[in-house]
Amino acid sequence: MSRPRQLRPTLRAVAQAAGVSTSTASLAFSGRGPVAPETVARVRAAAEQLGYAGPDPLASSLRQGRSGVVGVVVEGRLLHAFRDPFAVSVLDGLSQVLDDIPAGMLLIAQPAGTPERAITQLSATALDAVVFSLCGPDKNPAVDHLAARGIPMLGDGSPVDPRVAHVALDNRGATVALGRHLTELGHRRVAHLMMPLRHDSPTGLATLDDVAAAEFTDTRDRARGFLDVFGADDLGAELEVGAAPRLAQTAIPDVEQGAIAARLLLDLPEDQRPTAIVAQSDLLAMGVVRAADDLGLSVPGDLSVTGFDGVELPWFAGTLTTIDQHGLAKGRLMGEMLRQLLDGQRPDDVVQPTHLRIGTTTAPPVVA
Template sequence: MSRPRQPRPTLRAVAQAAGVSTSTASLAFSGKGPVAAETVARVRAAAEQLGYAGPDPLASSLRHGRSGVVGVVVEGRLLHAFRDPFAVSVLDGLSQVLDEIPAGMLLIAQPAGAPERAITQLSATALDAVVFSLCGPDTNPAVDHLAARGIPMLGDGAPADPRIAHLALDNRGATVRLGRHLTGLGHRRVAHLMMPLRHDSPTGLATLDDLAGAEFSDTRDRAQGFLDVFGPGAGGGDEPPQLAQTSIPDVEQGAMAARLLLDVPVAQRPTAIVAQSDLLAMGVIRAADDLGLSVPDDLSVTGFDGVELPWFSGTLTTIDQHGLAKGRLMGEMLRQLLDGERPDDAVQPTDLRIGTTTATAPTP
């Protein structure tokens, strides 16, 4: 026979054993009140004797109307997010502010192609707010579920819904700055390596028609910024631009796609590639090296994110979107949401960081 479950020791029992009021015992545990050190020691000794570990977090959440947990929805597998140094830096900045609030962070993976599956986990979890922080799709079925529960939401430009407060990014304008940097160096035959356009995107060459069906606004907007500079009628000539996309925005897939752009006759080979992330740019550099091409003498390469790349001996020319600062700013906006205020939508500032991976276009 199983033994009956022993009731959880209460703060009132600890106070009685220590010979103090319940409010004094509470202050002794919280450390937020003027309680003599001797009294604190007596209260903690009584708690240890009774097996009292501290206030019941569930009871505390019921009293304050909060669970102390913020959900962070991550598109795709968590593995890919943890391999992306930019994603990690954003989560680090966000967690720093959550520690100050204080609140915990619950990472919720939303399967690509089946986003409704995340609703099951969301519905079973008490959450104070939810953050969509890592480049998700334009539409998300979880938004209606969370809105119906009255849970405040924060995003990074996606999902595109007025019920979500946003810290967005000018992806299009930032990519135009990269393009103008390359045109200033004399590059005209420039290719574009994109992150996935859809959840089921294969790694391979792409066309302008593929852009019309893009599910991810960051991919689409960065591609549009590229076309603003190098598209037909925009200085890129009358030929269709050279485009490729990846199934996963990592180094390996970036290298696979880059080989399709680079392993061609010299007269057709681009003199520069604009990659939509720093990891993809590293894949381009790996592919160039495999093909015996020198960066930047034979090929200029740009990225997007501004992450630390300690294994790379050079310095990537990229758009630095200051991941840690972005995460902290999202945390401050989240703080306002938790206080019952709707923060104004904002745009994360970015900087063009010129490194050693771009140079004057090679002479034909």
Template structure:
């Protein structure tokens, strides 16, 4: 049989054991008022005897109408987010502001193929606000649940809905910007490597028509920006110049890149525009395995602007300023917690030219 749980010691019990008033005991713990050294010693000794460690945080949160917890919903497994340096930089920036508020961060993994599975966990958790900080679907069942509870929500472009304040990147315009950079260097046969378009995306060649069935807005819109610059025909596998991955990591990027690059030179692209920096590193790996030099034989671009200390060069990429973006999410969150509803904002992004792009070989 389990041992019955002992009731939590109270500040009043400590005060009675120390022979002081409850207000004096409170001052001794908070350090916010003058307490004689002898009195402080008696209060701390009584607390140690009773096992009192301080005010009950749950009771305190109920008095103040807050739990002190902000939920951060992450699409897919947390493992994948922690392996993505861009995701980590955004969470780092957000956590810096949460420390200032102060508030704690609760990471909640939402299954990509069954997002409704997160709702029981959300319903059982006291939350002051929720942040959708990373890529996810436009339509998320958690939004209706959280809105019904009156919990403020903040997103980075998804999920869609008037209930969610957005710090949104114009992915289509950004995708067109970096694609235009590649075109202006003189590249005409250019491949595009996409992040997952749907929860069930499998790594392989893709078709332009697949974009119409996409549920992940970020990858869909970056691809449309690419197609605004490089008009590929709709047909089997997008003329062999489109590929999609099941995960936006180096391994899947390399697998997909081999499908794009392992072909006779006249059919091989002279550049690959990848939708993330990790995918771009996968392209660099595949190019090296196939004996192709970057950028002399193949130009490669990424997206995010993360630090790549293991890479000897500097990647041409769209810099999202991850830590700065996380801090801005935190500042908007602070306004939500204060009862204000800030306007939606456009997240800044900038082309950063590196050593992985140059004009195509003659």
């Protein structure tokens, strides 16, 4: 025979054992009320004797109508997010505000090729809100599922859906600022190293058609900003670059893949080789620096390099020229908008400010 299930001690039982009301016992545990220290000690002694560990979190969430959990949907593997210092800084800022609300954070990986698989985990989890973070696709099947459940949603520019509030970024305008900085230095032969354009993007050279078919908002808009300065703003037009490749993309936006793609752009005769590369993230920019070093090119003497994010790179001796999008502040801003959503308000969409940070990786070209 199986043992009978042992009932969980209740707060009422603790109150009776301590000789106080249930409300007084509750205040003694929460620390939010005027309860004498000796009464608190008596209540806690009774709780210890009965084996009472505190209010039942499930019962508390049912009373409040909240689970105390916010889901954070991350595109692809969580491993890649944790390796990206910008992603970590955004999550850090978000968690600071969630701690104050208070609410917990549940990270949910959404497979890039089969995003609908995340719906299974979402449907089995009680969530107060969901954040789509870290450069997801324009369309996400989870939006319909969450909207049907009445769960408020927040994104960082994607998914593109009116039911999702956003902390967006002017990716195109920020990349134009990088391009203008390079043109002012005298660069004309400039290449672009992109994050994945699609969930199945290979690391390698890319075309204008690839950019036009991009499913990731950030990648597409940064590419368009590059084309505004160095190519055609009409994605169907040809770039005036002769035979030299000017666009490359990566399957994963990390240093290793960035170096592989950058070599394809750099391993050319000197008169065709770009004098500068605009990378779509700081990690990709570090890949460019690594590739340049492998090919015997100096930065910025032979090649100027720019990034995008503004993360700390303690292993890099120089200072990367980049767009600083203030990851920690962005995460906190997302947290404050999330607070409004949890209070039943719909905040206005916000465009996160950025600024061009000029470092030691850009200089005038030796040969214009």
